[in-house]
Amino acid sequence: MIKKTLYFGNPAYLSLCNAQIVIKLPAVEKSPNVADIIRQESVVTKPIEDLGVVVLDHQQITITQGLLEALLENNVAIVTCNSRSMPVGLMLPLCGNTTQNERFRHQLEASVPLRKQLWQQTIRTKINNQATVLRQSTTAETRCMQIWAADVRSGDPDNLEGRAAAFYWKRLFADKHPGFTRSREGEPPNNLLNYGYAILxxxxxxxxxxxxxxxxxxxHHHNRYNAYCLADDIMEPYRPYVDKLIVDIINSAEDYTSLTRELKARLLGIPTLDVQINGQRSPLMVAVATTTASLYKCFAGELRKIVYPELS
Structure with a gap:
């Protein structure tokens, strides 16, 4: 079952009651002129078991320890944003699987050749998905990207990922943004990419x-300051799905120079994007679970290939 994403962009009191997240509005709670019946009707509840991601995007959100505990026990990812509404924090449960110790050992004992082969598969899929986005969104010739994808060797020692990325970003937004450079601090639509990738x-x-x-x-990623190196590895073939969504936003003529509530709502729909995986259509969040499950089987020696989605 696909899990829901909850976004909070206004002041709110968030608490727990009967395995439900209870949402109250401070403006209503504190107002002496609001009738009790209206105050009661303003309270919203959501089952925690239905949630996958909670985004906290306001400086005046109060959340109880009991609710935090319940969210983490149900494997809900909690994303916190800064004053510019950009995600800056991610809270995850310490234990998410009953056989976690065994799984950790399989992961940590994975051989270097295996990790290099898994990275090869990851980059091949990423480049092929990028090529599909270019074909669907631009008039660029993508045969070279298909050749690069086929030529990726174990561990990508030739850095074909970087070559493909340079080709890709130079052309993806060329019509609306000639000379576009992908940079976290760059001009729009970098703001959309930053937000979308953080959700992903x-x-x-x-x-x-x-x-x-x-x-x-x-x-592959091994930055000593990065707490989510494996997440950064596995999300690579999924990035083009975010890119395609942002191309659609740009083509809709919507103002994207700043992250409006409407733009955030579209980007928070990333978990429900339709993807093709294992020959079937699936919401992105469900597809990611399929990918990570297959990754563990690769570490355990049960599979030789990660299951990734393919853009078509």
Whole structure:
């Protein structure tokens, strides 16, 4: 079952009651002029078991310890945002699987050749998905990207990922943004990419924990300051789905120079994006769970290939 994403962009009191998240509005709670019946009707509840991601995007949100505990026990990813509404924090449960110790050992003992092969599969799928986005969104010729994808060797020692990325970003937004450069601090639509990737990262990190894996221990990324190296690895083939959504936003002529509530709502729909995986159509959040489950089987020696989605 696909889990829901809850976004809070206004002051709110968030608490727990009967396995439900209870949402109260401070403006209503504190007002002496509001009738009790209206105050009661303003309270909203949601079953915690239905949630996958909770985004906290306001400085005046109060959340109880009891609710935090319940959310983490149900493998809900909690994303916190800064004053510019950009995600800056991610809270995940420490234990997300009943056989976690065994799964950790399989992951940590994975050989270097296996990790390099898994990275090869990851980059091949990413480049092929990027090529599909270019074909669908631009008039660019993508045969070179297909050749690069086929030529990726174990561990990608030739850095074909970087070559494909340079080709891809130069052309993806060329019509509306000639000379576009992908940068976290760059001009729009970098703001949309940053926000979309942060949501995607939370989805992937949550799925890894649910599969009993360490999101810190990557197959390729290994920055000592990065707590989510494996999430950054596994999200690579999913990034083009976010890119395609942002192309659609740009083509809709909507103002995206700042992250409006409407834009955030569209980007928070990333978990429900339709993807093709294992020959079937599936919401992105469910597909990510399939990918992370297959990754564990690769570590355990039960599979030789990660199951990734393919853009078509």
């Amino acid at each position: 990262r939370a989805i992937v990190a949550r799925a890894l924990v649910c599969s009993g894996l360490l999101p810190t221990w990557g197959i």
